[in-house]
Amino acid sequence: MGPMLLEALTGVLNPVSLLFVVVGVSAGIIVGALPGLTATMAIALLVPFTFTMQPVFGLVLLGAIYSGAIYGGSFSAILINTPGTPSAIATTFDGYPMAQKGEAYRAITTATLASVIGGLIGVAFLIFLSPPLARASLKFGPPEYFWLAVFGLTIIAAVSPRSMIKGLVGGGIGLLISTIGIAPIQGAVRFNFGTLALQNGISLIPALIGFFCIPEVLRMAESSSTSSDAVVPYKRQRKMVTRVFHALIRKPWLLLRSAILGTIVGIIPGAGGNIAGLVGYNEAMRASKNKEKFGTGIMDGVAASESANNAEVAGSLIPMLTLGVPGAPPAAVLFGALLLQGMRPGAELFTYHGATIHAFLFSVILANIEILPLGIILGRAVAALMQRTKVQTMAPLIIFLSMIGAYSIYNNVADIYTMVVVGLLAHALRKAGFFPGPIVLGLILGPFAEQGLLQSILMGRAGGSIFQVFFTRPISLILIILTIISVVTPIVVHYRTKRGKHSRIVDSVTRQEASE
Amino acid sequence: MSEKARNLLSGVAILAVSIYWFIAAGEFKELSRLYPQVIAVIVGLLALVLLGVTLLGRGPKIALAGGDAGERHMRSGTMIGAMVLWTALIPVAGLLIASIVGVTAMGLITFRAHVGTVRAIVIAVLLVFVFFLLFRFLLNVPFPTGIL
Numbered sequence: 001m002g003p004m005l006l007e008a009l010t011g012v013l014n015p016v017s018l019l020f021v022v023v024g025v026s027a028g029i030i031v032g033a034l035p036g037l038t039a040t041m042a043i044a045l046l047v048p049f050t051f052t053m054q055p056v057f058g059l060v061l062l063g064a065i066y067s068g069a070i071y072g073g074s075f076s077a078i079l080i081n082t083p084g085t086p087s088a089i090a091t092t093f094d095g096y097p098m099a100q101k102g103e104a105y106r107a108i109t110t111a112t113l114a115s116v117i118g119g120l121i122g123v124a125f126l127i128f129l130s131p132p133l134a135r136a137s138l139k140f141g142p143p144e145y146f147w148l149a150v151f152g153l154t155i156i157a158a159v160s161p162r163s164m165i166k167g168l169v170g171g172g173i174g175l176l177i178s179t180i181g182i183a184p185i186q187g188a189v190r191f192n193f194g195t196l197a198l199q200n201g202i203s204l205i206p207a208l209i210g211f212f213c214i215p216e217v218l219r220m221a222e223s224s225s226t227s228s229d230a231v232v233p234y235k236r237q238r239k240m241v242t243r244v245f246h247a248l249i250r251k252p253w254l255l256l257r258s259a260i261l262g263t264i265v266g267i268i269p270g271a272g273g274n275i276a277g278l279v280g281y282n283e284a285m286r287a288s289k290n291k292e293k294f295g296t297g298i299m300d301g302v303a304a305s306e307s308a309n310n311a312e313v314a315g316s317l318i319p320m321l322t323l324g325v326p327g328a329p330p331a332a333v334l335f336g337a338l339l340l341q342g343m344r345p346g347a348e349l350f351t352y353h354g355a356t357i358h359a360f361l362f363s364v365i366l367a368n369i370e371i372l373p374l375g376i377i378l379g380r381a382v383a384a385l386m387q388r389t390k391v392q393t394m395a396p397l398i399i400f401l402s403m404i405g406a407y408s409i410y411n412n413v414a415d416i417y418t419m420v421v422v423g424l425l426a427h428a429l430r431k432a433g434f435f436p437g438p439i440v441l442g443l444i445l446g447p448f449a450e451q452g453l454l455q456s457i458l459m460g461r462a463g464g465s466i467f468q469v470f471f472t473r474p475i476s477l478i479l480i481i482l483t484i485i486s487v488v489t490p491i492v493v494h495y496r497t498k499r500g501k502h503s504r505i506v507d508s509v510t511r512q513e514a515s516e
Numbered sequence: 517m518s519e520k521a522r523n524l525l526s527g528v529a530i531l532a533v534s535i536y537w538f539i540a541a542g543e544f545k546e547l548s549r550l551y552p553q554v555i556a557v558i559v560g561l562l563a564l565v566l567l568g569v570t571l572l573g574r575g576p577k578i579a580l581a582g583g584d585a586g587e588r589h590m591r592s593g594t595m596i597g598a599m600v601l602w603t604a605l606i607p608v609a610g611l612l613i614a615s616i617v618g619v620t621a622m623g624l625i626t627f628r629a630h631v632g633t634v635r636a637i638v639i640a641v642l643l644v645f646v647f648f649l650l651f652r653f654l655l656n657v658p659f660p661t662g663i664l
Contacts, residue, residue: 052655165566169530172559176537179555183548190544190552191537214599221595221626222588396622397643399599400615404647408657413606420603424596432526450551457547 008358011056012366020061021363025370026378028068032075033382034389035082036220039069040329044212045398047205047337048405055341056356060363062337066330067119067313067367070273071375074111074306075382079104079232087273087312090281090305097297099232105379108234109244110299111306112375114255117248118307119368121259122266122314126321127361133322134350140323142459143469146452147479149445152269152325155486156438163433164490170434174442175449177202184447185454197414204336206406206419207443211436212329213402214423217395219430234383241376247299254284254300255307262308266315269441272328273309280308310371314364321345321357324448329437332444340409520570527567534560591625598622610662615644 011017031042042065050058073088078095091111098107140148153175156167180191181201192198248255258280265276284304285294294301316327317334324345326332338345343353350357406419426436460466470476517525538556541549602618609617623640624633651657 049655165562165569169559169562169566172534172555172562173530175555176533176552176559179537179541179552183544186545186548188544188548190548191540218592218595222592393626395595395626396619396640397647399602399622400619400644400647403602403611403615404651404657404659407611407659408651408655411658413660416603416606420599424599427592427596429526432522434526446555453551453554454547457550 004354005358007355008362011355011359012060012362016057017060017359017363018366020057021064021366021370022374024061024064025068025367025374028065028070029072029075029371029374029378029382030385031065032069032072032084032088033386035076035080035084036216036223037394038085038212038216039066039073039087040212040333041216041398042069043330043333043337044205044209045401045405047208047333047340048409050337051340051409055343055353056359058337058341059334059356059360062334063360063364064367064370066334067310067364067371068374069330070309070313071112071115071119071306071371072382073309074115074302075108075379076386078107078111078302079234079383079386085273087277087309088305089274090277090309091302093281093295093305094297094299094301095305096232097295098299098302099234101297103297104232104234105237105240106244106299107297107302108375108379109240110248110302112372113241113244113248114258114303114306115310115375116368116372117255118259118262119310119313119371120365121256121307122263122311123361123365123368125260125263125311126314126318126364129318130322130361131350133318134347137323138347139475141473142452142455143473144452144475144479145448146456146470147476147483148323148325149449149452151479151483151486152445153438153442153449154483155269156441166433167435167438170429170438171442173429173434174439174444175446176442177207177439178443178446179450184451185458197418202422202443203406203409203415203418204443205340205409206415207422208333208336208440209402209406210419210422211426211440212333213398214420215427215430215436217398217402218427220395234380236380244299248303251300251303253287254303257287258284258304258307259311262311263315263318265308266312266327267318269319269325269327272316272437273312276312276315277305277309281305310368317364321349322347324444326441326444329440332437332440335444523566523570527563527570531560531563531567534563594625595622598625606660606662608662611659612644612648613662615648616641619644 028039028042031037032039043062046062046065050061053061069085070087073083073085074091074095076082076084077088077091078099081092081096083089083092095107095111098104153171154168156171178201180198182189182199189199261280261283262273262276265279266273281294281301281304284300285291288294288300290298290300312328313330316331318327320326320331320335322345324335326335335345338349343349343356402419402423403416406415407413409415426439429439430436456469457466460469463469471480534556538553538560541552541556543549544552598618598621601621602614605614605617608614620637620640623636648659652659
């Protein structure tokens with residue numbers, strides 16, 4: 001363990017790694033601040049280019065972009081009342097009213113400090129929970145992996161506030177797509193429609209680029225204008241960081257509670273930073289003595305939302321690294337990056353690639369710390385950039401980079417076609433109300449589910465009872481119970497809650513998607 | 517198109533795909549067809565539920581963006597056309613030429629209103645050259661050259 005941690009520290013304290021952390025966080029802040037460009041899109045576009053890098057450098061860069069982009073979303077949430085990334089929806093509730101009162105810099109500083117603290121709390125959970133969870137995954141056999149995949153997919157229902165049924169159908173579509181290619185047992189070539197390109201299945205990275213970049217670009221083209229002419233003036237004030245820091249440390253529970261909630265939401269597959277921010281905000285409001293002040297421009301609202309959504313970054317990496325189940329769309333793309341580097345999530349990852357993975361975990365700490373100086377230094381430049389940039393103008397460049405990215409992994413033109421076809425399919429599905437997150441989760445979990453199902457059947461046949469294999473093993477039973485809870489709970493909540501706090505979350509998510 | 521019509525259309529399309537998947541999987545051996553058929557049945561049932569709740573008037577609400585729908589569809593339709601043309605040109609003209617055509621076409625859709633036609637073309641061509649040279653010579657990505 002000692003030599004491995006030392007190797008990990010050497011890997012992350014290397015000048016190249018440190019440079020990638022700074023570059024990644026800075027790029028992430030800019031991407032996050034521009035409405036229309038998302039963290040998932042930035043990571044998906046960059047994954048192919050990290051393929052040729054040393055694994056540690058590639059992961060450090062992607063992790064830094066992820067952290068930076070989630071924080072960057074707070075800039076546009078505060079300065080133009082439009083969340084730069086969906087994670088910053090709840091930040092608009094108090095951030096923009098603060099900016100309107102002439103407290104834009106105070107709001108940004110609050111968001112910065114809360115993001116750093118929340119992010120670090122999330123990383124602490126990531127570092128302490130990942131190794132034992134990865135060890136626990138050694139106890140997983142084919143039936144457990146099958147039930148884990150089923151649980152991962154059904155949880156989509158619980159976190160699809162707009163439509164449980166559409167979330168489930170989306171997951172199902174992803175599962176259907178995952179059956180394209182050679183069957184894991186008996187080796188039949190399935191659903192390749194006579195083309196060699198589909199014989200080995202849908203290439204994951206081109207598909208991820210297609211799912212997360214093409215629909216976004218087409219959405220940008222559709223929007224008549226996303227320019228930010230109405231940016232609230234942003235002026236730096238002396239000693240603001242110290243003042244906000246003192247104000248925040250007087251409310252440790254606010255940040256801790258939000259960060260813990262953000263981490264938990266991050267761990268749940270399919271629930272992204274938007275849910276984390278909203279849950280953090282909602283709980284801060286419930287616990288506050290000044291509930292009526294929430295929404296009028298108070299720093300507690302900004303701190304709760306930002307602490308939760310940055311903690312969610314690390315939370316979403318926990319199930320991805322230990323069990324291969326991504327907690328959020330950007331983590332799904334990072335999952336693809338790991339596979340591309342020949343690293344399979346789970347216990348094997350911590351055993352065979354321990355130094356690389358620990359270096360990555362340490363780099364997420366550094367990225368969160370870097371948010372503080374970079375957020376303060378880049379603040380004015382980012383605000384100016386938001387004012388001048390019309391994101392539609394970036395659409396052709398994003399398509400061009402998507403094509404190069406899809407092609408350059410295996411130097412195969414067929415991957416460009418895959419990316420375009422998947423992207424157009426994702427666009428059509430989005431128009432019909434099926435969002436990419438659940439579909440991608442189905443695509444990733446599909447092979448786990450199939451392999452688990454078939455191997456369990458073979459085990460059952462060999463042992464004399466298929467029922468015993470599926471329904472009597474302790475971990476399987478826990479996962480089955482969790483699966484039932486995840487399906488039943490949203491139905492019960494739907495019928496019990498007519499209107500209330502939950503509906504505020506639903507309305508916020510719906511409003512955000514309508515504005516997209 | 518109304519919300520209800522979209523839900524009905526998507527429900528029917530997904531039901532049709534799941535039926536196709538189920539029938540096509542029937543050609544394979546037992547363990548190769550079991551999983552796709554199970555998933556096809558589940559997706560088909562979910563599509564039926566979607567159709568059912570939509571017909572009963574309890575269908576999920578789709579968040580529709582505001583603005584002129586015709587104009588929005590025209591812009592995204594033109595972008596899709598440009599993207600398809602771009603992709604189709606790659607094996608014929610190579611990535612460089614195809615990308616110049618593709619980025620210019622898209623630039624005319626997205627930049628022109630902000631910078632004018634001539635500048636939009638110049639920006640598009642420069643953009644492609646810069647990134648092409650970067651990836652071709654700095655990152656050694658051997659791009660397809662086409663048959664021309």
